[in-house]
Amino acid sequence: MSGVLADSWFMAQRHLRALLRQPAWIVVTLVQPVMWLLLFGALFKAIVELPGFGADSYADFLTPGIVVMTALFSAGWAGMGLLQDYDRGILDRFLTTPASRVSILAGPLAQQSLVTIVQSLIIVGLGLLVADASFPGGVLGVIVVIVAAILLGTAVGALSNALALIVRKEETVIATVTSLTLPLSFLSGTFMDLNLAPDWIATVAKFNPLEWAVVAGREALTAESVDWAVVGTRLGLLAALVVACFVVATRAFRSYQRSV
Amino acid sequence: MAAIEAEELVKTYPGEVRALDGVSFSVEPGTIFGLLGPNGAGKSTTVKILTTLSRPDSGRATVAGHDVLADPAAVRRAVGVVGQRNAVDGEATGRENLLLQGRLYGLRGRELTARVDDLLERFRLADAGDRFAKGYSGGMQRRLDVALGLVARPQVLFLDEPTTGLDPEVRVAMWDEIAQLAREEGLTILLTTHYLEEADQLASQLAIVDRGKVVAEGGPEQLKAELRGDTILVELDDGDGDGPAVEAALGRLDGVRDVAVEGRALRARADQGARAVPAVLAALEGAGIPVASVTVARASLDDVYLRYTGRTFEEAEESQAEPAGAGAEER
Numbered sequence: 024m025s026g027v028l029a030d031s032w033f034m035a036q037r038h039l040r041a042l043l044r045q046p047a048w049i050v051v052t053l054v055q056p057v058m059w060l061l062l063f064g065a066l067f068k069a070i071v072e073l074p075g076f077g078a079d080s081y082a083d084f085l086t087p088g089i090v091v092m093t094a095l096f097s098a099g100w101a102g103m104g105l106l107q108d109y110d111r112g113i114l115d116r117f118l119t120t121p122a123s124r125v126s127i128l129a130g131p132l133a134q135q136s137l138v139t140i141v142q143s144l145i146i147v148g149l150g151l152l153v154a155d156a157s158f159p160g161g162v163l164g165v166i167v168v169i170v171a172a173i174l175l176g177t178a179v180g181a182l183s184n185a186l187a188l189i190v191r192k193e194e195t196v197i198a199t200v201t202s203l204t205l206p207l208s209f210l211s212g213t214f215m216d217l218n219l220a221p222d223w224i225a226t227v228a229k230f231n232p233l234e235w236a237v238v239a240g241r242e243a244l245t246a247e248s249v250d251w252a253v254v255g256t257r258l259g260l261l262a263a264l265v266v267a268c269f270v271v272a273t274r275a276f277r278s279y280q281r282s283v
Numbered sequence: 284m285a286a287i288e289a290e291e292l293v294k295t296y297p298g299e300v301r302a303l304d305g306v307s308f309s310v311e312p313g314t315i316f317g318l319l320g321p322n323g324a325g326k327s328t329t330v331k332i333l334t335t336l337s338r339p340d341s342g343r344a345t346v347a348g349h350d351v352l353a354d355p356a357a358v359r360r361a362v363g364v365v366g367q368r369n370a371v372d373g374e375a376t377g378r379e380n381l382l383l384q385g386r387l388y389g390l391r392g393r394e395l396t397a398r399v400d401d402l403l404e405r406f407r408l409a410d411a412g413d414r415f416a417k418g419y420s421g422g423m424q425r426r427l428d429v430a431l432g433l434v435a436r437p438q439v440l441f442l443d444e445p446t447t448g449l450d451p452e453v454r455v456a457m458w459d460e461i462a463q464l465a466r467e468e469g470l471t472i473l474l475t476t477h478y479l480e481e482a483d484q485l486a487s488q489l490a491i492v493d494r495g496k497v498v499a500e501g502g503p504e505q506l507k508a509e510l511r512g513d514t515i516l517v518e519l520d521d522g523d524g525d526g527p528a529v530e531a532a533l534g535r536l537d538g539v540r541d542v543a544v545e546g547r548a549l550r551a552r553a554d555q556g557a558r559a560v561p562a563v564l565a566a567l568e569g570a571g572i573p574v575a576s577v578t579v580a581r582a583s584l585d586d587v588y589l590r591y592t593g594r595t596f597e598e599a600e601e602s603q604a605e606p607a608g609a610g611a612e613e614r
Contacts, residue, residue, distance in 0.1 A: 026389075033386045041374045112370035116431065119334045119364040121356060122387040282297070283337050 027123045034122070034130030038104075042134050049141050056093040056146055060085060064154055067214070076216045078245065083157060086150035087168050087240035088213035093146065094139045094172035094179075095207065095233055099200035101180035102187030104131045109191060115283075124276045125269065132180045136173045143169045160244040167243035167254060171236040174261035178232065181268035185275035207233050212241075235260050284348060286312040286439050286471035287333060292342035294328050302328040303339065304495035310473060310488065312438075315465050317486030317503075318475040319584070321599035325495040326475035327367060330443045333473070334364045347438045360388070363432035363440045367447065369424040370431070373417030377408050377427050380416055381434055388435035402430040406460070422453040429460070433468075440464075442474040446481060458484055479584040479596060491588060493599065498591040507582040510590055513556025514580045515539075515563060517549040520573035532570035536562050543589060545598060547575075550589065552582070 042048065064085045071081045078084040105127075108114040117127050147165055150156040158164055187196050208214070210227045211234035217225045228234040239257035243249055287310035294303040303325045310316040318326045331337035333346050335355040344351045347361035372380050381399040390398060403412040406426040411419060416427060425445070432440055445461065446454040462485060465472050476482050482489055483503045491499040491506075499506060519529075526544040533542045533551060539559055541552040553559035556579035567574055588596045 030387060033383055037372065037375060037379075037383055040379070044374070111373075112366045112368035113372055115336055115366055116364065116370040116384075117387070118336055119359060119362070120384065120387040121359045121389070280336065280338055283331060 027125050030122045030126030031129035031133070034117075034126045035133030038130045038134035039137060042137065049138055052093075052097055052138065053142060053145060055096065056089050056142065057149065059092070060089045060146060060149060060154060063214075070215070073216075073219060075218055077218060078216070080156060082150055082154035083245045084216070084241070085214065086147060086154070086156050086158075087244045088211075088237045089150075090143045090146050090168050091172045091175055091233060091236040091240055092208050092213050093142055094176035094236075096204050097138060097142070098135055098176035098179040099183055099204050100196075101131050101135055102183035102185075102196045102200075103193060105184050105187045106191065106193055106196065109187075118276075124273050127276075128181055128184050128269070128272050131184070132177050135176050135180050139172050139176050140169055143172055158244045159247055160249060164240075164244035164249075167258075168240035171239045171258060171261060174258065174265055175232055175236040178261065178264045178268040181265070181272040185268070185272040188272070188275040188279045191279075207231060210234075211237055213237050232261060232264055284312075285309040285345075286314075287316070287344070287346050287473060289329065289333065289344045290342055292329065292332055292339045292344060294325075294332065294337070294339050301495050303332075303342075305342070306492065306495065306497055307342075308490040308497055308500055310471060312471050313465075313469050314487045315461070315472045315474060315485050317482040317489045318473065318492055319477070319479065319482040319486075319489055319588075320475075320492035321477055321596060321602075324477075324492040324599075326477075326492055327443055329492070330364075330441050330473070330475060333358075334362055334441055335359055360435075361438045363435065363437035365428050365432040365440070365442045365445060367443045369421070369428050371416045371419070371424050371427050373415060375416060376413050377403065377416050377419070378412040380427060381430060384431045385434040390435060398434060398436075402433060406430045422449060422456070425449060425453075425457065426460070429464075433464075436468075437470070439471045439473065442472060444475055444477070446476070446478065454478075454481075461485055477596075477600065479588070483584055489584075491584075491591060493588075493592045499587060503584060506587045507584065510552060510582040510586055512552055512554040512582070514582055514586050515551045515553055515556050515559060516578040516580060517551075517563065517567070518575040518577075519544075519547045519549055520575040528570060529567070529572060532566045532572065533563060536566055539563060541586075541590060543593075543595075545595060550586070550595075552586065556580075 064082055068081050070076065071078055071084065105114065183196065183200065186199060190196065210224055211231050212228060213233065217228055235257040239254045242253045290307050292303050292306040293301065295301045306325060306329055318329060320326050328337065332339050333344055333351060335351055335358050338352065346358045349357035349361060351358050378399060381402060382395065385395045385398060403409045406429065408423060408427060411423060416424060419427065442461065446457050449457060458481065461472065464470060474485060487502060489501065489503055489506060490497045529544050529549055530542050533539055539551050539553045543550045551563065560577055560579060564574060564577065585596050592599065
């Protein structure tokens with residue numbers, strides 16, 4: 024096991040170093056969430072006045088949702104990095120070393136997590152400073168949002184890598200990711216209080232991992248008195264999902280081995 | 284004990300013909316073994332199976348005494364692999380590439396840094412070691428690639444088409460590096476190539492692979508010697524050589540055999556080439572087949588290939604240029 028951890032750390036170093044050499048890239052990935060938070064948030068500001076909407080300020084309501092949604096969107100692309108390594112032969116080089124397969128996934132996912140931390144802090148900061156949100160959950164609330172975002176991002180990132188290993192075509196990964204991420208967002212309470220949504224959407228959302236992360240983050244960050252049972256169950260579900268997705272991804276290596 | 288033992292390896296890709304159709308060979312420790320064949324013959328598939336990247340449908344193989352299917356982890360610890368493409372991380376420096384590779388094999392601390400310094404020095408990358416690898420020339424990337432395969436002092440080194448895509452001068456320099464490596468480190472090297480000259484220069488033992496099968500095995504000199512005698516190359520003056528007519532004309536000559544016509548090129552073998560030339564020319568003239576030039580040469584690996592597969596190497600390469608599954612990647 025220590026071998027797996029050590030290998031994962033070495034692989035993570037490679038990706039973190041690449042990221043730190045191009046920090047501007049983080050800013051690029053922030054363009055979309057900032058649009059959602061500042062423009063979409065402003066446009067629908069009055070939505071909280073709907074009778075039954077469970078928040079007083081749309082900025083408070085929206086910010087944790089945008090944080091986890093951003094993690095979902097960028098994690099969807101994780102497989103593209105693996106495809107680049109595959110195209111260059113780097114993946115095969117790693118696969119012929121004694122390094123554990125898990126560590127090959129862990130590298131890009133560690134990078135992903137660092138990106139998520141930086142993005143989340145910036146989005147929360149913008150929510151506070153520009154959109155005038157207030158977060159009673161404080162620092163602990165922010166930490167929970169970030170943990171939820173990292174868990175979701177890691178699970179989705181592992182799946183994206185598995186998909187990339189199996190299809191080995193950038194077009195297929197792009198098509199799958201773009202056709203899944205936005206619907207997942209609309210089938211959750213990211214933008215809208217689900218009490219006011221159609222029943223079927225509320226039902227579907229219960230099985231949507233994005234919704235788990237939104238609920239945990241929003242509860243911890245914006246509730247006046249946090250119901251930790253709500254937060255804990257959602258984080259637990261997300262952690263279980265991470266494990267399941269890693270199992271799928273390591274299986275995908277076997278499928279890769281059969282097909283090359 | 285053999286360093287590599289392959290027995291009846293079979294591999295079929297979905298929707299394709301058999302990439303390997305029962306490949307067997309054995310490699311003695313400390314030698315350079317060449318797998319020679321045209322593109323698509325199954326060389327890379329063989330390497331993938333022996334390096335645990337891929338699994339055969341049937342057959343078995345051991346590398347450095349470890350079974351590739353039963354104990355892939357032990358195989359991975361014992362081998363270094365240099366793939367067909369430059370598998371170098373361009374966003375990292377040469378040194379960082381080597382350090383990571385070494386760590387994945389469990390090297391740490393001073394042992395690792397000393398090994399990396401050594402390799403940078405030996406592959407003439409010491410000055411470039413701290414620059415990003417994406418800025419390296421093709422030859423430098425290739426050298427870094429080979430260095431990556433050597434970091435953990437493997438017992439067996441696999442070089443899959445080590446000089447494909449390199450300029451001729453760089454290629455010759457690479458041959459020197461490989462030959463030196465084998466001498467100094469006592470490594471077993473398995474090298475695949477579709478360059479006859481490369482196999483001839485480097486390999487002490489060869490397996491000629493064609494359409495997923497080993498068609499001949501032996502040392503280059505031995506394989507050529509088995510052909511006996513010389514090759515007579517006749518350039519016909521006629522647009523398309525009339526194969527059957529030529530064969531009929533030469534078939535009656537004593538000591539002339541293995542007659543093959545391809546376009547305007549006629550190849551035949553004779554125990555003593557120079558002595559057979561007048562008779563060959565007379566026979567062709569008698570059959571009314573005009574001749575542009577005649578050359579007599581010692582047997583080459585191309586002749587060996589022709590002898591065992593019934594086609595010249597060049598022809599095989601061309602027929603592979605547009606394989607059944609067009610655009611299929613090289614395996």
